[in-house]
Amino acid sequence: MRRVWAPLMRFGVLRFPGSCDEVDALAAARRVGDAELIWHADSDLGGADAIVVPGGFSYGDYLRAGAIARFSPAMEAVIEFAHEGGLVLGICNGFQVLCEARLLPGALLPNANLRFTSRQVHLEVVHTDTAFTRACGAGAGGPATDRLSIPAKHSWGRYYAGEDTLAAIEDAGQVLLRYAPGENFNGSLRDIAGVRNAEGNVFGLMPHPEHAVDELLGGSSDGLKIFESMRLAVEGALA
Amino acid sequence: MLIRPKAGILDPQGEAVERALPALGFTGVENVHVGRLIELDVEEESQIESMCEKLLANPLVEDYEVELLTR
Numbered sequence: 001m002r003r004v005w006a007p008l009m010r011f012g013v014l015r016f017p018g019s020c021d022e023v024d025a026l027a028a029a030r031r032v033g034d035a036e037l038i039w040h041a042d043s044d045l046g047g048a049d050a051i052v053v054p055g056g057f058s059y060g061d062y063l064r065a066g067a068i069a070r071f072s073p074a075m076e077a078v079i080e081f082a083h084e085g086g087l088v089l090g091i092c093n094g095f096q097v098l099c100e101a102r103l104l105p106g107a108l109l110p111n112a113n114l115r116f117t118s119r120q121v122h123l124e125v126v127h128t129d130t131a132f133t134r135a136c137g138a139g140a141g142g143p144a145t146d147r148l149s150i151p152a153k154h155s156w157g158r159y160y161a162g163e164d165t166l167a168a169i170e171d172a173g174q175v176l177l178r179y180a181p182g183e184n185f186n187g188s189l190r191d192i193a194g195v196r197n198a199e200g201n202v203f204g205l206m207p208h209p210e211h212a213v214d215e216l217l218g219g220s221s222d223g224l225k226i227f228e229s230m231r232l233a234v235e236g237a238l239a
Numbered sequence: 240m241l242i243r244p245k246a247g248i249l250d251p252q253g254e255a256v257e258r259a260l261p262a263l264g265f266t267g268v269e270n271v272h273v274g275r276l277i278e279l280d281v282e283e284e285s286q287i288e289s290m291c292e293k294l295l296a297n298p299l300v301e302d303y304e305v306e307l308l309t310r
Contacts, residue, residue: 055240071294100297108299114251160248160300187249 001225009234011035011227012048014078014094016069021210025091028210031224032231049077049234050087053094055154055208065108065156067094071140075101085133087230088202092154095194095204103202104195105169106161111154118153120218121207122180123193126155127173130196131233132203135225147180152207154192159188159195159206166190172198177205211235240287241304242296243274274301 011029015022015037020038029035029052036046040058069075075097077113082088082103090098098104111117125146128137136146161169166189169175179196184223186193194205198222209223244250250272254267257271269296287305296303 063294066293067297107297109248109300110251112249114255116244156251158286187251 008056009033009231010047011052012038012041013052013054014038014040014074016040016056016058016072016074018058018060019054019056019093021091021093021208025052025054025179025210026166026208028223028227031213032227033234038074040072040074041068045074045077045081048081048086049135050089052210052229053078053080053088053090053097054092054210055092058097061156064096064100064136066093066098066100069097070100070126070155071095078188079103082197082202085147085199085201089132089226089230090110090202090204091132091208091210092152092206093103093239095206096156098202098204104167104204105174106159106195106226108156108206109158109160110156111158111185113185114155116155117185119151119185120149120220121152121185121193122176123148123150123183123207124180126175126178130176130200130203130229132194132196132226132229133176134232135228137183146225148177148209148225149220150207150209150212150223151218152185152205154186157186157188157206158184159190159192161189169195174198176205188222240277240291240295241274241306242277242291242301243272243303245300245302248300 013022013025026035030062094109099107125133125136174196178191179193196203209226212223215221253272259287291303
Protein backbone atom coordinates (compact mmCIF):
# COMPACT_ATOMS: atom_id res chain seq x y z
CA MET A 1 0.00 0.00 0.00
CA ARG A 2 1.48 3.32 -1.05
CA ARG A 3 1.54 6.00 1.62
CA VAL A 4 -0.63 8.91 0.57
CA TRP A 5 2.13 11.49 0.91
CA ALA A 6 4.71 9.52 -1.05
CA PRO A 7 5.58 11.27 -4.33
CA LEU A 8 4.48 9.37 -7.44
CA MET A 9 7.21 8.02 -9.62
CA ARG A 10 7.50 9.73 -12.98
CA PHE A 11 7.57 8.05 -16.39
CA GLY A 12 8.95 9.85 -19.44
CA VAL A 13 7.36 8.65 -22.68
CA LEU A 14 9.25 9.47 -25.87
CA ARG A 15 7.44 10.85 -28.90
CA PHE A 16 9.08 10.60 -32.32
CA PRO A 17 7.63 11.81 -35.59
CA GLY A 18 5.67 8.69 -36.58
CA SER A 19 5.04 7.39 -33.05
CA CYS A 20 1.43 6.32 -32.65
CA ASP A 21 1.19 4.55 -29.29
CA GLU A 22 2.74 7.18 -27.06
CA VAL A 23 -0.63 8.48 -25.85
CA ASP A 24 -1.77 5.01 -24.77
CA ALA A 25 1.62 4.48 -23.11
CA LEU A 26 1.19 7.79 -21.30
CA ALA A 27 -2.31 6.79 -20.15
CA ALA A 28 -1.06 3.37 -19.01
CA ALA A 29 1.86 4.89 -17.10
CA ARG A 30 -0.52 7.37 -15.44
CA ARG A 31 -2.44 4.46 -13.95
CA VAL A 32 0.57 3.72 -11.77
CA GLY A 33 2.41 7.05 -11.55
CA ASP A 34 3.01 10.42 -13.15
CA ALA A 35 3.95 10.56 -16.81
CA GLU A 36 5.04 13.18 -19.32
CA LEU A 37 5.83 13.11 -23.02
CA ILE A 38 9.38 13.82 -24.18
CA TRP A 39 9.80 15.18 -27.71
CA HIS A 40 12.45 13.39 -29.80
CA ALA A 41 14.49 16.55 -30.33
CA ASP A 42 14.77 17.14 -26.60
CA SER A 43 17.85 15.78 -24.89
CA ASP A 44 16.49 16.56 -21.41
CA LEU A 45 14.54 13.69 -19.86
CA GLY A 46 13.02 16.04 -17.29
CA GLY A 47 14.14 14.03 -14.27
CA ALA A 48 12.05 10.99 -15.23
CA ASP A 49 12.47 7.90 -13.03
CA ALA A 50 11.77 5.54 -15.94
CA ILE A 51 11.51 5.84 -19.72
CA VAL A 52 9.08 4.28 -22.17
CA VAL A 53 10.06 4.13 -25.84
CA PRO A 54 6.65 3.66 -27.48
CA GLY A 55 5.30 1.89 -30.54
CA GLY A 56 4.69 3.36 -33.95
CA PHE A 57 6.78 4.06 -37.01
CA SER A 58 9.48 6.44 -35.81
CA TYR A 59 10.85 8.60 -38.61
CA GLY A 60 8.76 6.51 -41.00
CA ASP A 61 10.89 3.44 -40.14
CA TYR A 62 12.88 4.23 -43.26
CA LEU A 63 15.95 2.06 -43.85
CA ARG A 64 15.11 -0.39 -41.01
CA ALA A 65 12.57 -0.17 -38.21
CA GLY A 66 14.04 1.98 -35.44
CA ALA A 67 17.34 2.63 -37.22
CA ILE A 68 17.04 6.41 -37.50
CA ALA A 69 15.21 7.06 -34.23
CA ARG A 70 18.15 5.55 -32.39
CA PHE A 71 20.21 8.66 -33.24
CA SER A 72 17.68 11.24 -32.01
CA PRO A 73 18.75 13.60 -29.20
CA ALA A 74 16.17 12.05 -26.84
CA MET A 75 17.51 8.56 -27.54
CA GLU A 76 21.10 9.67 -26.93
CA ALA A 77 19.89 10.85 -23.51
CA VAL A 78 18.03 7.56 -22.96
CA ILE A 79 21.17 5.58 -23.79
CA GLU A 80 23.08 7.55 -21.16
CA PHE A 81 20.19 7.12 -18.69
CA ALA A 82 20.24 3.36 -19.32
CA HIS A 83 23.99 3.16 -18.84
CA GLU A 84 23.51 4.85 -15.47
CA GLY A 85 21.03 2.13 -14.51
CA GLY A 86 17.74 3.91 -15.30
CA LEU A 87 14.74 1.74 -16.16
CA VAL A 88 13.86 1.73 -19.86
CA LEU A 89 10.90 -0.08 -21.43
CA GLY A 90 10.68 -0.41 -25.22
CA ILE A 91 7.38 -1.48 -26.75
CA CYS A 92 7.16 -2.70 -30.36
CA ASN A 93 8.90 0.05 -32.36
CA GLY A 94 10.53 1.01 -29.06
CA PHE A 95 11.93 -2.53 -28.79
CA GLN A 96 13.31 -2.17 -32.32
CA VAL A 97 14.88 1.18 -31.39
CA LEU A 98 16.52 -0.31 -28.26
CA CYS A 99 17.95 -3.19 -30.32
CA GLU A 100 19.26 -0.74 -32.93
CA ALA A 101 20.83 1.25 -30.08
CA ARG A 102 22.48 -1.99 -28.87
CA LEU A 103 20.89 -1.54 -25.47
CA LEU A 104 19.28 -4.94 -26.06
CA PRO A 105 20.71 -8.02 -27.76
CA GLY A 106 19.47 -9.16 -31.17
CA ALA A 107 17.35 -7.60 -33.89
CA LEU A 108 13.76 -7.55 -35.13
CA LEU A 109 13.22 -8.72 -38.71
CA PRO A 110 10.14 -8.74 -40.96
CA ASN A 111 7.49 -11.23 -39.84
CA ALA A 112 8.06 -14.63 -41.43
CA ASN A 113 4.67 -14.35 -43.19
CA LEU A 114 5.60 -10.86 -44.50
CA ARG A 115 2.26 -9.52 -43.25
CA PHE A 116 1.29 -6.84 -40.80
CA THR A 117 -0.59 -8.75 -38.14
CA SER A 118 -2.79 -7.40 -35.36
CA ARG A 119 -4.15 -9.87 -32.80
CA GLN A 120 -4.41 -10.70 -29.14
CA VAL A 121 -1.54 -12.97 -28.05
CA HIS A 122 -0.92 -15.12 -25.01
CA LEU A 123 2.51 -14.75 -23.49
CA GLU A 124 4.34 -16.80 -20.92
CA VAL A 125 6.24 -14.83 -18.33
CA VAL A 126 9.53 -16.71 -17.99
CA HIS A 127 10.81 -14.90 -14.90
CA THR A 128 8.75 -12.96 -12.38
CA ASP A 129 11.67 -11.70 -10.29
CA THR A 130 12.65 -8.76 -12.51
CA ALA A 131 12.06 -5.01 -12.55
CA PHE A 132 9.59 -5.45 -15.42
CA THR A 133 7.68 -8.58 -14.39
CA ARG A 134 7.59 -8.60 -10.61
CA ALA A 135 3.88 -7.74 -10.53
CA CYS A 136 3.20 -10.87 -12.63
CA GLY A 137 2.29 -14.15 -10.97
CA ALA A 138 0.71 -13.83 -7.57
CA GLY A 139 3.36 -11.44 -6.32
CA ALA A 140 6.17 -12.27 -3.95
CA GLY A 141 5.98 -15.88 -2.92
CA GLY A 142 3.45 -16.64 -5.66
CA PRO A 143 3.96 -18.76 -8.75
CA ALA A 144 7.18 -18.13 -10.64
CA THR A 145 5.37 -18.02 -13.97
CA ASP A 146 2.32 -16.29 -15.34
CA ARG A 147 0.44 -15.84 -18.60
CA LEU A 148 -0.45 -12.48 -20.07
CA SER A 149 -3.07 -11.76 -22.71
CA ILE A 150 -2.14 -8.58 -24.58
CA PRO A 151 -2.38 -7.36 -28.17
CA ALA A 152 0.41 -7.44 -30.74
CA LYS A 153 0.40 -5.49 -34.01
CA HIS A 154 3.46 -5.24 -36.18
CA SER A 155 5.11 -6.29 -39.41
CA TRP A 156 8.73 -6.34 -38.11
CA GLY A 157 8.51 -8.54 -35.03
CA ARG A 158 10.59 -11.63 -35.78
CA TYR A 159 13.17 -11.74 -33.00
CA TYR A 160 16.56 -12.84 -34.21
CA ALA A 161 19.91 -13.28 -32.50
CA GLY A 162 22.86 -15.50 -33.36
CA GLU A 163 23.04 -18.94 -31.69
CA ASP A 164 25.76 -17.82 -29.26
CA THR A 165 23.74 -14.79 -28.19
CA LEU A 166 20.58 -16.87 -27.81
CA ALA A 167 22.37 -19.36 -25.60
CA ALA A 168 23.91 -16.56 -23.53
CA ILE A 169 20.64 -14.67 -22.97
CA GLU A 170 18.77 -17.86 -22.09
CA ASP A 171 21.47 -18.84 -19.58
CA ALA A 172 21.47 -15.36 -18.04
CA GLY A 173 17.68 -15.33 -17.65
CA GLN A 174 17.26 -12.41 -20.04
CA VAL A 175 14.33 -13.88 -21.95
CA LEU A 176 11.38 -12.59 -19.93
CA LEU A 177 8.46 -13.28 -22.28
CA ARG A 178 7.73 -16.01 -24.78
CA TYR A 179 4.78 -16.50 -27.09
CA ALA A 180 2.67 -19.33 -25.64
CA PRO A 181 2.53 -22.52 -27.76
CA GLY A 182 0.84 -21.75 -31.09
CA GLU A 183 1.02 -17.97 -30.58
CA ASN A 184 4.34 -17.21 -32.30
CA PHE A 185 2.85 -15.69 -35.45
CA ASN A 186 5.93 -13.76 -36.52
CA GLY A 187 8.56 -16.51 -36.54
CA SER A 188 10.62 -15.25 -33.59
CA LEU A 189 13.48 -17.56 -32.67
CA ARG A 190 12.75 -19.63 -29.55
CA ASP A 191 9.31 -17.95 -29.34
CA ILE A 192 10.94 -14.88 -27.81
CA ALA A 193 8.53 -11.97 -27.29
CA GLY A 194 10.54 -9.89 -24.81
CA VAL A 195 14.15 -9.65 -23.61
CA ARG A 196 16.04 -7.62 -21.05
CA ASN A 197 19.67 -6.54 -21.01
CA ALA A 198 22.28 -8.28 -18.88
CA GLU A 199 22.06 -5.60 -16.16
CA GLY A 200 18.26 -5.97 -15.94
CA ASN A 201 17.31 -2.30 -16.33
CA VAL A 202 16.34 -2.28 -20.03
CA PHE A 203 13.51 -4.40 -21.42
CA GLY A 204 11.84 -4.61 -24.81
CA LEU A 205 8.82 -6.53 -26.05
CA MET A 206 6.89 -6.65 -29.31
CA PRO A 207 3.32 -6.96 -27.90
CA HIS A 208 1.64 -3.87 -26.45
CA PRO A 209 1.04 -3.85 -22.67
CA GLU A 210 -0.18 -0.23 -22.91
CA HIS A 211 -3.19 -1.42 -24.97
CA ALA A 212 -4.27 -3.87 -22.25
CA VAL A 213 -4.76 -1.80 -19.13
CA ASP A 214 -8.54 -1.93 -18.77
CA GLU A 215 -10.82 -4.94 -19.05
CA LEU A 216 -13.47 -2.76 -20.67
CA LEU A 217 -11.16 -2.40 -23.68
CA GLY A 218 -10.10 -5.75 -25.10
CA GLY A 219 -11.01 -7.81 -22.06
CA SER A 220 -7.61 -7.83 -20.36
CA SER A 221 -5.70 -5.54 -18.03
CA ASP A 222 -2.63 -7.79 -17.99
CA GLY A 223 -0.48 -5.09 -19.60
CA LEU A 224 -0.75 -3.01 -16.47
CA LYS A 225 1.42 -5.59 -14.69
CA ILE A 226 4.46 -4.42 -16.67
CA PHE A 227 3.93 -0.77 -15.64
CA GLU A 228 3.12 -1.78 -12.06
CA SER A 229 6.33 -3.85 -11.94
CA MET A 230 8.32 -0.79 -12.99
CA ARG A 231 6.64 1.29 -10.30
CA LEU A 232 7.52 -1.31 -7.67
CA ALA A 233 11.13 -1.39 -8.93
CA VAL A 234 11.52 2.39 -8.90
CA GLU A 235 9.84 2.86 -5.54
CA GLY A 236 11.88 -0.01 -4.11
CA ALA A 237 15.03 1.71 -5.32
CA LEU A 238 13.92 5.10 -3.96
CA ALA A 239 12.83 3.74 -0.58
CA MET B 240 26.55 -0.19 -50.99
CA LEU B 241 24.94 -3.52 -51.60
CA ILE B 242 23.23 -4.76 -48.45
CA ARG B 243 21.89 -8.30 -48.14
CA PRO B 244 20.54 -10.56 -45.42
CA LYS B 245 23.29 -12.64 -43.82
CA ALA B 246 23.50 -16.22 -45.02
CA GLY B 247 21.50 -18.60 -42.86
CA ILE B 248 18.94 -16.04 -41.68
CA LEU B 249 15.41 -16.74 -42.87
CA ASP B 250 14.70 -14.41 -45.81
CA PRO B 251 10.94 -14.58 -46.41
CA GLN B 252 11.13 -11.89 -49.08
CA GLY B 253 13.62 -13.93 -51.09
CA GLU B 254 11.48 -17.04 -50.61
CA ALA B 255 8.35 -15.25 -51.82
CA VAL B 256 10.14 -14.12 -54.98
CA GLU B 257 11.56 -17.61 -55.48
CA ARG B 258 8.05 -19.07 -55.30
CA ALA B 259 6.68 -16.50 -57.73
CA LEU B 260 9.18 -17.18 -60.54
CA PRO B 261 8.06 -20.71 -61.49
CA ALA B 262 4.49 -19.43 -61.79
CA LEU B 263 5.74 -17.26 -64.66
CA GLY B 264 7.53 -20.15 -66.32
CA PHE B 265 11.04 -19.40 -65.00
CA THR B 266 12.32 -22.72 -63.73
CA GLY B 267 15.54 -23.87 -62.11
CA VAL B 268 15.87 -20.81 -59.89
CA GLU B 269 17.19 -21.20 -56.34
CA ASN B 270 18.72 -19.18 -53.52
CA VAL B 271 16.85 -15.97 -54.20
CA HIS B 272 17.70 -13.23 -51.70
CA VAL B 273 16.45 -9.68 -51.66
CA GLY B 274 18.67 -6.91 -50.35
CA ARG B 275 18.94 -3.22 -51.06
CA LEU B 276 21.20 -0.82 -52.89
CA ILE B 277 22.20 2.52 -51.47
CA GLU B 278 23.84 5.05 -53.77
CA LEU B 279 25.48 8.18 -52.50
CA ASP B 280 28.05 10.82 -53.35
CA VAL B 281 30.71 11.23 -50.72
CA GLU B 282 33.75 13.47 -50.50
CA GLU B 283 35.68 11.40 -47.99
CA GLU B 284 35.80 7.69 -48.80
CA SER B 285 37.18 6.78 -45.40
CA GLN B 286 33.77 7.47 -43.83
CA ILE B 287 31.99 4.77 -45.78
CA GLU B 288 32.84 1.79 -43.60
CA SER B 289 31.66 3.55 -40.46
CA MET B 290 28.48 4.75 -42.21
CA CYS B 291 27.65 1.15 -43.06
CA GLU B 292 28.40 -0.15 -39.57
CA LYS B 293 26.49 2.58 -37.74
CA LEU B 294 23.47 3.21 -39.89
CA LEU B 295 23.19 1.88 -43.42
CA ALA B 296 23.42 -1.81 -42.49
CA ASN B 297 22.73 -3.73 -39.30
CA PRO B 298 25.85 -5.89 -39.08
CA LEU B 299 24.05 -8.34 -36.77
CA VAL B 300 21.76 -9.46 -39.56
CA GLU B 301 23.11 -7.98 -42.80
CA ASP B 302 26.29 -8.17 -44.89
CA TYR B 303 27.33 -5.29 -47.07
CA GLU B 304 29.67 -4.65 -49.96
CA VAL B 305 30.94 -1.29 -51.09
CA GLU B 306 31.65 -0.40 -54.68
CA LEU B 307 33.44 2.87 -55.41
CA LEU B 308 32.74 4.62 -58.67
CA THR B 309 34.57 7.78 -59.64
CA ARG B 310 32.91 10.48 -61.67
